[in-house]
Amino acid sequence: MRPAQSKRLKRFKKTKTRGHFSLKKLLLLLFVFVVLFILYRRSIHFGALSKLTVVMPDVNGDVIVTTFDKKAEEITRIEVPGDTLVTLSRELGEWRLKSVWQLGINEKVGGKLLAETVTKNFKFPIFAWSETGGLGLTQEDLLSKIKAIFYPYDTNLGFGDRLTLAIFSLGVRNANRVEIDLSKTDYLNYTKLKDGVEGYTISGRMPQNLIVVFAEPTMAEKGIRIILKNNSGIKNLSSEVAGVLESLGGKVTANIEGNKEDIDCEVLVNNKIYAQIISSLLGCRIKQGLPEGNFDLEVRLGERFAKRF
Numbered sequence: 090m091r092p093a094q095s096k097r098l099k100r101f102k103k104t105k106t107r108g109h110f111s112l113k114k115l116l117l118l119l120f121v122f123v124v125l126f127i128l129y130r131r132s133i134h135f136g137a138l139s140k141l142t143v144v145m146p147d148v149n150g151d152v153i154v155t156t157f158d159k160k161a162e163e164i165t166r167i168e169v170p171g172d173t174l175v176t177l178s179r180e181l182g183e184w185r186l187k188s189v190w191q192l193g194i195n196e197k198v199g200g201k202l203l204a205e206t207v208t209k210n211f212k213f214p215i216f217a218w219s220e221t222g223g224l225g226l227t228q229e230d231l232l233s234k235i236k237a238i239f240y241p242y243d244t245n246l247g248f249g250d251r252l253t254l255a256i257f258s259l260g261v262r263n264a265n266r267v268e269i270d271l272s273k274t275d276y277l278n279y280t281k282l283k284d285g286v287e288g289y290t291i292s293g294r295m296p297q298n299l300i301v302v303f304a305e306p307t308m309a310e311k312g313i314r315i316i317l318k319n320n321s322g323i324k325n326l327s328s329e330v331a332g333v334l335e336s337l338g339g340k341v342t343a344n345i346e347g348n349k350e351d352i353d354c355e356v357l358v359n360n361k362i363y364a365q366i367i368s369s370l371l372g373c374r375i376k377q378g379l380p381e382g383n384f385d386l387e388v389r390l391g392e393r394f395a396k397r398f
Contacts, residue, residue, distance in 0.1 A: 138216065139307065140305060141156070142154060142215050142216055142217070142303060143155050143216070143218065143246070144203055144204050145220065147224070149171070151169060152168075152169040152171060152186055152187070154169060154211075156303060157257060162265055167213075167269045167302075169186060169271045170271065171187025172186070172187065172287075172289055173277065173289040175209075175210040176206075177202065178209050178397060200218035203218055204216075204217070205398070208333055208370070210291055211276075213303060214333060214336055216369055217244070217246050218244065222244075225237030226238075226251060276299065277292065278290045299336075300336050308338035313363065314340050315385065315388060316342070316343040316380060317344045318345045318387065320392075324346070329398070350389075352393060353393040354394040356375055356386065358386045360386075363386055
């Protein structure tokens with residue numbers, strides 16, 4: 090073989106190799122895209138809800154409650170002062186809100202304690218929780234979003250949820266990003282707490298402008314009627330749970346006090362979507378059967394629920 094022919098052959102082989110390598114890269118990228126798309130479609134929390142509310146501790150000790158609203162294409166971020174006195178769920182006493190995340194770790198329930206406590210005290214329907222790493226999901230810069238998707242941190246948001254929320258956040262305009270400082274609303278009172286140090290206490294019912302933030306559109310628009318049956322033996326439990334369900338968009342039109350039952354929480358509903366929403370929010374078991382009378386939804390509360398609420 091002549092030297093010139095040999096050089097041409099080598100160049101041809103190199104070109105062919107480069108083309109083959111590019112094809113492999115293209116196939117790899119396609120595979121990654123397909124996997125991400127599948128995970129995106131399998132969003133556990135956000136996929137079933139028009140709105141998803143996530144609670145996270147901030148680095149300064151405050152707590153951030155963020156609602157992602159698919160229908161309105163809006164993100165509402167509520168900053169709750171860490172020095173707010175709250176009654177912990179699971180019968181763990183009264184603490185300042187900034188201590189709850191660490192207490193959840195100590196009690197080996199993680200961020201679930203913060204989510205339950207915020208729901209119990211503020212009546213915000215919290216479906217998900219995250220460590221501070223999840224704050225990047227709402228931030229506007231791309232690097233923070235990438236970190237929030239791929240970096241490991243403690244959360245009950247699956248990879249599909251994080252990817253979905255980050256993509257959703259990218260499409261939300263600045264005009265549709267709402268910031269609320271709860272300390273500047275009538276929902277909190279600034280006063281001296283039991284330990285002698287100043288802080289915040291919760292006052293009265295949730296303001297109407299906050300209920301709008303959390304209400305599931307389909308529940309609110311259809312006026313879903315709810316009957317609450319309190320079989321826990323705790324008198325004020327039903328009114329506390331009613332506040333949560335009403336902030337979700339339901340209407341508690343009947344509240345019945347019954348005999349004590351050794352059960353947790355049960356929900357009967359003639360709509361599968363609503364059953365899943367209530368079950369996810371309150372940890373209720375979905376029970377076969379229809380609600381009593383002409384109600385759309387029936388919630389039964391027992392002694393075991395009272396001990397963890």
